[in-house]
Amino acid sequence: MQTHRFDPALRDEMSRLLPRILRFARSLTRDAAAAEDLVQNAYMKAVESLAQFTPGTRLDSWMFKIVQNTWIDEKRRAQRSGNVISLQDARDAGMPVQGHGGNDRVFLRAALATLPADQRSALTLVLIEGYSYREAAEILKVPDGTVMSRVARARRALVDLHDADLAVPPRDIKRGIP
Known part of the structure; x- marks a missing residue:
């Protein structure tokens, strides 16, 4: 992993975005704990990919893309491993929804x-x-x-x-x- 200088202003802006990013992640995952995991993974990817961020562009759009792509990757991985249950399957199994x-x-x-x-x-x-x-x-x-x-x-x-x-x-x- 490459190390990059993490600009304090960028760190502050990423922190300010956190509530919006978390809200978006919750809309994707439909689960608070899964959303927090997704956001953590996305923020880790963002920090690792800071060299790809173009200063002067919208950090929020960049972060939303990373969250969306991370969610898609995790969903595909879960489907391959068979760890996905549909809402209807959960209801049929008597799980609380x-x-x-x-x-x-x-x-x-x-x-x-x-x-x-x-x-x-x-x-x-x-x-x-x-x-x-x-x-x-x-x-x-x-x-x-x-x-x-x-x-x-x-x-x-x-x-x-x-x-x-x-x-x-x-x-x-x-x-x-x-």
């Missing part, structure tokens, strides 16, 4: 977890992180139109989930009938 009730944050987190990874990452970058479609496309290495359609499909799926949740009949509190 996130649900929701009246808490909008819990509902949103659970709803985001149901989206395909490509839609979830596009939606997170555009709506949560505030990137333009073009910037998100550069991070995800896809055309702008692909990001637009992924975000649109993700929004539609979230609206449908929300509408379905509202369609569940409320409990009759007076009689205790569900």
Whole structure:
């Protein structure tokens, strides 16, 4: 491994990015512990690859790309080793999966977890992180139109989930009938 002088200003900027990077990693992994591991691995790769970073360009975009690529690499590695379980398989096995009730944050987190990874990452970058479609496309290495359609499909799926949740009949509190 090559050693590079680690500019304190760059280190500070990477530290300031950490909450956003972690939020993006959580949207990819759907698990807080896995997201923390992903971020740690991505930051290690970033430090090892500092020579490839072009000063004056956007560090946040560079870091999001590293997180995205690290996640893809880890997912491929897990699939090859057979360590992947789908959300439906987890439900079928009786494992606890996130649900929701009246808490909008819990509902949103659970709803985001149901989206395909490509839609979830596009939606997170555009709506949560505030990137333009073009910037998100550069991070995800896809055309702008692909990001637009992924975000649109993700929004539609979230609206449908929300509408379905509202369609569940409320409990009759007076009689205790569900």
